[in-house]
Amino acid sequence: MNICIVYKNTIPVYAYGGIQRIIWWLGKELVRRGHNITYLVGKGSSCDFARVLTYQSEVDINEQIPEDIDVVHLYVEPESPLKKPYLFNMQSNTVPTKEYDINTVFVSHDHAKRHHAEAFVYNGIDPDDYPGLDLKGKKSYFHFLAKAAWHVKNLKGAIEITRKSKQKLEVVGGHRLNFKMGFRLTLDTHVKFHGMQGGEKKNNVLRKSKGLIFPVIWYEPFGIAITESMYYGCPVFGTPYGSLPEIVTEEVGFLSASKDELIEQLSAPLSYDPRRCHERVMDMFSVKQMTDSYLALYEKVMNGHSLNAQRPKHIFDPEEKNLPFY
Known part of the structure; x- marks a missing residue:
């Protein structure tokens, strides 16, 4: 195919990045299975396993797709249906009340449900990007992994519950002093900041962590930070919003909107099995499962079928970026 x-945007990504890593992993796995990949991506991109063309935002997408293509996987919203079979992958939360293409694919059941849609595929990580697995090594702190300046990720809450439970916290995705999205200076001495990190620098933090602190206050669409942390054996302590209850079972973490309940969990000796956390990712959220699911959807659109019963539409919730954390 x-x-x-x-x-x-440009691929590959060498530090922090979400969608770029997903499309890289997906393309690489499809090539492993004998398919031919063309990336139509940002200027300056390169790839040693696929054909690379430069995406031009001002040119009709139909004019940019090569004639030999069987199916198009979009991470750019189409203005109208394409001439070739296609699907559009929505990775983020969306504009309230707006309708989306009928072939829109979301990244969790909750994400799809909140748009009156059926089609979703969980993001899957590529184990090749996470070397040095050590499920029995010494763990000495918890970690936070997200864009710290984005208030919906709730770094403030992560700092509070780790301080009150007398646990150290290492933050990947932000700095102690922040001006980007409102002034923030973190004075807490139990917190260490690593800035925006990817690759081995990020992996090394996860490898030595007791668990991920993820108290988001919005409907999280998916969260690669969750699965890459679990891959290294980290249980997840977060809020029960969006996709989290689908990913984090009682075996691999604890979810609550109550600060006191999370503090109690962090204060007690941890009983979670790092291997079970790792196995859940390998069973449910690896690039293998993601690719299997997308191949099934490719076949569906190539056979002329729509992926949803109607055009998805965001269900408006005025509190969706300020959910309770009490």
């Missing part, structure tokens, strides 16, 4: 993956 000849598959074209379309995204506006």
Whole structure:
């Protein structure tokens, strides 16, 4: 099969990045299975296993898709249906009340449900990008992994519950002094900041962590930070919003909107099995499962079927970016 993956930014990503890593892992796995990949992506991109073309935002997408392509996987929202079979992958939360293409694919059941849609595929990580697995090594702190300046990720809450439970916290995704999205200076001495990190620097923090602190106050669409942390054996302590209850079972973490309940969990000796956390990712959230699911959807659109019964539409919730954390 000849598959074209379309995204506006440059690949590969060498540090922090979400969608770029997903499309890289997906393309690589599809090539392993004998398919041909064309990336239509941002200027300056390169790839040693696929054909690379430069995406032009001002040009009709239909004019940019090569003739030999069988199916198009979009990470750029189409203005109208494409001439070739296609699907559009929605990775983020969306504009309230707006309708989306009928072939929109979401990244969790909750994400799809909140848009009156059925089609979703969990993001899957590639184990090749997470070397040095050590499930029995010494763990000495908890970690926070997200864009710390984004208030919905709730770094403030993560700092509070680790301080009150007398636990150290290492933050990947932000700095002690922040000006980008409102002034923030963190004075807590139990917190260490690593800035925006990817690759081995990030992996090394996860490898030595007792668990991920993820008290988001919005409907999390998916959260690669959750699964890459679990891959290294980290249980997850967060809020029960969005996709988290689908990913984090009682075996691999604890979810609550109550600060006191989370503090109690962090204060007690941890009883979670790092191997079970790792196995859940390998069973449910690896690039293998993601690719299997997308191949099934490719076949569906190539056979002329729509992926949803109606055009998805965001269910408006005025509190969705300020959910309770009490």
